[in-house]
Amino acid sequence: MKERAVKGLKIKESLIFERSAPDRRGIEPSYGAVPAIPPADLIPKRFLRSPDDTMEGFPEVSEGDVVRHYTRLSQWNFGVDTGFYPLGSCTMKYNPRINESIARLPGFKDLHPMQDEEYTQGALRLMFELAEDLSEITGMGAMTLQPAAGAQGELCGLLAIAAYFKERGINKKRVIIPDTAHGTNPASAHIAGFDVTPVKVGPEGILTLSSVLDVLDDDVAAIMLTNPNTLGLFESHIKEIADALHERGGLMYCDGANLNALMGISRLGDMGVDVIHINLHKTFSSPHGGGGPGSGPVGVIKALEPYLPVPRIVKKGDTFALDSEYPLSIGRLGAFYGNFAVMVRAYAYIRRLGPEGLKRVSETAILNANYIRAGLKERFELPFDHVPCMHECVFSDKRQNEHGVSTLDMAKRLMDYGYHPPTIYFPTVVHGAMMIEPTETESLETLDNFIKTMISIADEAESEPEIIKNAPHNTIVGRIDEARAARKPCLRWTEPKEESS
Amino acid sequence: MSTPEDLKYTKEHEWVRLEGDTAVVGITDHAQDSLGDVVYVELPEEGSDVTKDEAFGVVESVKAVSDLYAPLSGNVVEVNEAVVDAPEVINEDPYGEGWMIKIESPSEEDIAALLSADEYEQYVEEEK
Numbered sequence: 001m002k003e004r005a006v007k008g009l010k011i012k013e014s015l016i017f018e019r020s021a022p023d024r025r026g027i028e029p030s031y032g033a034v035p036a037i038p039p040a041d042l043i044p045k046r047f048l049r050s051p052d053d054t055m056e057g058f059p060e061v062s063e064g065d066v067v068r069h070y071t072r073l074s075q076w077n078f079g080v081d082t083g084f085y086p087l088g089s090c091t092m093k094y095n096p097r098i099n100e101s102i103a104r105l106p107g108f109k110d111l112h113p114m115q116d117e118e119y120t121q122g123a124l125r126l127m128f129e130l131a132e133d134l135s136e137i138t139g140m141g142a143m144t145l146q147p148a149a150g151a152q153g154e155l156c157g158l159l160a161i162a163a164y165f166k167e168r169g170i171n172k173k174r175v176i177i178p179d180t181a182h183g184t185n186p187a188s189a190h191i192a193g194f195d196v197t198p199v200k201v202g203p204e205g206i207l208t209l210s211s212v213l214d215v216l217d218d219d220v221a222a223i224m225l226t227n228p229n230t231l232g233l234f235e236s237h238i239k240e241i242a243d244a245l246h247e248r249g250g251l252m253y254c255d256g257a258n259l260n261a262l263m264g265i266s267r268l269g270d271m272g273v274d275v276i277h278i279n280l281h282k283t284f285s286s287p288h289g290g291g292g293p294g295s296g297p298v299g300v301i302k303a304l305e306p307y308l309p310v311p312r313i314v315k316k317g318d319t320f321a322l323d324s325e326y327p328l329s330i331g332r333l334g335a336f337y338g339n340f341a342v343m344v345r346a347y348a349y350i351r352r353l354g355p356e357g358l359k360r361v362s363e364t365a366i367l368n369a370n371y372i373r374a375g376l377k378e379r380f381e382l383p384f385d386h387v388p389c390m391h392e393c394v395f396s397d398k399r400q401n402e403h404g405v406s407t408l409d410m411a412k413r414l415m416d417y418g419y420h421p422p423t424i425y426f427p428t429v430v431h432g433a434m435m436i437e438p439t440e441t442e443s444l445e446t447l448d449n450f451i452k453t454m455i456s457i458a459d460e461a462e463s464e465p466e467i468i469k470n471a472p473h474n475t476i477v478g479r480i481d482e483a484r485a486a487r488k489p490c491l492r493w494t495e496p497k498e499e500s501s
Numbered sequence: 502m503s504t505p506e507d508l509k510y511t512k513e514h515e516w517v518r519l520e521g522d523t524a525v526v527g528i529t530d531h532a533q534d535s536l537g538d539v540v541y542v543e544l545p546e547e548g549s550d551v552t553k554d555e556a557f558g559v560v561e562s563v564k565a566v567s568d569l570y571a572p573l574s575g576n577v578v579e580v581n582e583a584v585v586d587a588p589e590v591i592n593e594d595p596y597g598e599g600w601m602i603k604i605e606s607p608s609e610e611d612i613a614a615l616l617s618a619d620e621y622e623q624y625v626e627e628e629k
Contacts (some may be wrong), residue, residue, distance in 0.1 A: 486540035487541075
């Protein structure tokens with residue numbers, strides 16, 4: 001398998017500060033007929049940079065230096081456009097280029113959020129119809145597109161739940177969250193003012209009714225469940241858990257980060273879910289990773305609609321309008337209406353695929369994940385192997401541990417073969433977890449090559465573990481001391497002291 | 502994995518050393534080994550109260566962030582600021598220099614509920 005290792009020219013690059021030379025400039029501003037005025041004549045003193053605060057150390061570079069610097073750095077990057085990116089729970093699917101063309105139409109990209117509704121009818125219609133489509137896909141009664149990403153969606157949903165109980169004069173303080181949950185779940189519950197009660201999943205990797213009943217009482221406002229969960233398993237008891245929760249007056253929250261497994265097959269609204277957030281950037285194909293942009297719409301049952309953020313987009317006859325007359329609303333989540341360009345991409349994606357296409361997306365995502373699961377389970381420990389997986393599968397490093405090789409080592413070694421590593425050490429219920437989500441957009445050849453690579457890494461773990469423990473070898477930067485980087489972070493460039501000879 | 506006989510343990514992987522009327526608390530060798538390199542620790546203020554089975558702090562490694570659970574209820578009389586400044590001590594010496602807090606006058610009942618070294622080792626084995 002060594003012939004598959006990465007090869008290519010990647011040029012080393014120094015820091016932009018190290019490219020600096022005194023008085024070098026990118027441009028010489030020409031002020032033309034406008035006379036230069038000292039800033040102190042125009043700007044109040046309290047806003048001016050202090051004379052002691054010099055610009056020393058700021059990089060002085062030409063335009064060419066800047067272009068070359070950042071272009072080189074961009075060539076070190078790895079993205080779904082360069083290779084297979086099976087990062088579990090992140091749904092790194094191929095992002096169709098037609099979405100980009102549509103998001104860049106002048107009527108969308110040049111809109112100002114404060115433009116009159118009269119001139120933004122197309123955008124409002126797109127948002128209205130997208131919300132309707134998402135409600136249909138998830139089986140919910142109403143949808144807001146405002147949250148900027150999944151975690152803000154969680155907060156939005158939980159604030160709506162808190163507002164719902166507050167308005168009814170019901171005091172419920174706790175939220176039940178299984179140990180397979182995304183880390184954002186307990187954080188969001190805490191910020192929304194709830195106490196978190198953790199509960200362990202059962203031996204089959206899913207939440208059981210009996211473990212919920214052990215901690216369920218009238219103080220429970222909600223259960224936050226991810227379906228399929230982060231082990232890639234369908235939470236088959238979700239309906240009975242929701243029924244038991246509803247009997248106690250609580251509400252069912254679903255983290256819809258893994259919706260890519262369910263579209264057109266089953267609807268969370270039909271499983272007793274009262275609130276769900278969706279990650280448009282994952283399931284509905286927007287380029288993401290590296291911090292954004294995201295979009296985390298929240299769907300709710302009709303009883304919770306009055307609490308959704310404002311402004312809501314409403315249809316009045318044949319026109320669309322922004323409406324803030326919702327006195328029970330939790331208010332605004334941001335300055336405007338959410339990440340609009342991501343909504344455009346999601347709308348384009350849904351319209352292009354249609355109901356049948358979306359169903360095929362989910363079916364193929366599940367098939368691909370099970371193909372990898374079947375191809376690797378002879379060589380890698382599969383902790384939950386009693387049922388097929390959904391859109392992702394989770395292995396552990398138990399067998400490679402015997403040769404002193406860990407998940408981290410294998411993740412680094414995968415980079416040598418030109419793959420982005422899977423999600424590692426999550427979910428935490430699996431020791432040394434490797435969470436692999438291939439998505440539906442990868443070909444059979446890609447999956448076969450990945451399986452071959454993983455098997456050759458398993459061979460290496462037995463025959464020459466050192467090569468894995470010191471990986472990566474082919475990347476521009478080798479193994480990094482992650483602990484030292486976290487303990488003693490170097491956040492600022494300082495001029496190197498001149499070495500005395 | 503080292504599990505000193507003279508300490509008490511919890512299922513959340515904390516250890517307790519009783520020194521007169523004070524209980525010294527830290528995380529076990531197994532815990533530090535599973536976490537990997539510890540890079541950050543958050544501990545309570547001196548003088549604050551902690552409640553048995555509730556989170557009293559946070560430990561963060563390159564792999565994960567975990568809550569620290571109080572093995573006993575009581576007042577925190579001393580906090581080991583040295584582990585906050587140099588969290589690697591927790592990996593190097595979990596039962597010694599890596600101690601985290603000292604709790605004053607824990608109840609007999611709380612102490613009785615702790616695990617012995619044998620019980621803890623057995624628990625870890627079963628969890629694997």
